[in-house]
Amino acid sequence: MTLNTSRTRRPTIYDVAKSAGVSPSLVSLVLQNPSKVSEKRREAVRAAMSELGYRPSRAATTLASSQTKSIGLVIDDFRNLWFVDLLRGMESALSPHGYQVTLADSRPGENRITEAADGLLSMHVEGLVIAAEPSESMMAGTWVPAVVAGWRNGVPAGASLITNDDDGGGRMAADHLLGLGHTRIGHLSGSGGAAAHRREGFRSGITKAGVEHRIAGESQGTSEEDGYAAACWILDHHPDTTALFAANDTMALGALAAAKARGLSVPADLSVIGYDNSQLAKSRYLDITSVDNRSDVVGVDVANTLLARIQDPALEPERKLIEPALIVRGTTARVSG
Incomplete structure (x- = not known):
């Protein structure tokens, strides 16, 4: 079951059919509905595909089946x-x-x-x-x-x-920092729906504990640069801040940069918590505490x-x-x- 197909062109369904000793329509049936083909013929077709390096056209399959x-x-x-x-x-x-x-x-x-x-x-x-x-x-x-x-x-x-449940996640971040004894906590927020729910959860958590909230960036984006700008604003206007909760891990990265620029050690001088438990937070080097949004x-x-x-x-x-x-x-x- 060999066929000397030129490697200068892509093998076709006709090459597969010839190599397997079957008709092109049967090869098509194997691709679309293999359960309707006997096991012996299925294996012959699949072996020919493997030998020739044939890859079925997704567009052609879509046209034939009306499903993408x-x-x-x-x-x-x-x-x-x-x-x-x-x-x-x-x-x-x-x-x-x-x-x-x-x-x-x-x-x-x-x-x-x-x-x-x-x-x-x-x-x-x-x-x-x-x-x-x-x-x-x-x-x-x-x-x-x-x-x-x-x-x-x-x-x-x-x-x-x-x-x-971003509201619950925001409260979870607040409770974690409050449990560590922090009472001067800032929050780096953004304009999106997820950020709004995380912000409200955080706000309700620290308000319930009788702690003043310090929030920056509500109308801005949620990039690393936005996190840096929001962290700078809070640390400059409230230099006694001991903890920052960022609306996502990317903003937390900006907060780490803002702390470094001010000579603050994390977490000795400033605790930082992010959100999403992304690959950034999981990095062994960054090792960021984060709320896992699962x-x-x-x-x-x-x-x-x-x-x-x-x-x-x-x-x-x-x-x-x-x-x-x-x-x-x-x-x-x-x-x-």
């Missing part, structure tokens, strides 16, 4: 690594069903978000995951089931919402919700909260003195 087996994911910024675990969780639930994830980075701005979603929809994805601030019109006129991952300032009509679990639930709605479009949208967890590392300690 693709899920679109819109994120807000590749620089913020929180989405890595979300993607990993989604893929773990989607892969066994033959689905792949196509990623689009929207960056801030309603038009950019709509353009990113439209680009994915034009590729005929079967479901859409929105891990960015959605625009009001981005889902208008489409029947594709959608899930918003994480708290946002709005949820498009007809979309499900699967999110970490993005992997959110990703699994997002994927399962989409699969269910793809199978049954009549299902009603749902809302689900995932409980966070505190991961204590080397950037928080009891208040000195």
Whole structure:
């Protein structure tokens, strides 16, 4: 079962059929619905594919089956690594069903978000995951089931919402720092929906304890530079601050830089806690205490919700909260003195 196919061109389905001694239509059937082909012929076709280095065309399979087996994911910024675990969780639930994830980075701005979603929809994805601030019109006129991952300032009509309990996570961060004896605590926040919920959770936690809140950056972004600017503002206006809670791990990185620029040692002089338990926080060098938003679990639930709605479009949208967890590392300690 050998065929001297020239390596100067990509092998085709006809090359596979000739090598396996079957018809091209049977090779196509193996690709689309292998259970309808005998095991002997399936193995012959797969052996020929392996020998020739044949890779089936996803576009051709889509045209033949009217299914793309693709899920679109819109994120807000590749620089913020929180989405890595979300993607990993989604893929773990989607892969066994033959689905792949196509990623689009929207960056801030309603038009950019709509353009990113439209680009994915034009590729005929079967479901859409929105891990960015959605625009009001981005889902208008489409029947594709959608899930918003994480708290946002709005949820498009007809979309499900699967999110970490960010209010609870904010309170968890406040309780951790209060438990270490900190009473002069600052919070680095941002303008997004998730940041707003984390801020309110933090605010309620320290207010309940009778502690004054010091919050900066509410109308700004949530990048490392935004975290640095917010931390600088708090440390300059409230130099007695002993702890900072950042709305995400990327902002916490900015807080560490602000502390270093002022000659402050972390955690001896200043405790820093982030949010998301991203790869940044897990770094052995950075070792950042962080609230785990359990993005992997959110990703699994997002994927399962989409699969269910793809199978049954009549299902009603749902809302689900995932409980966070505190991961204590080397950037928080009891208040000195």
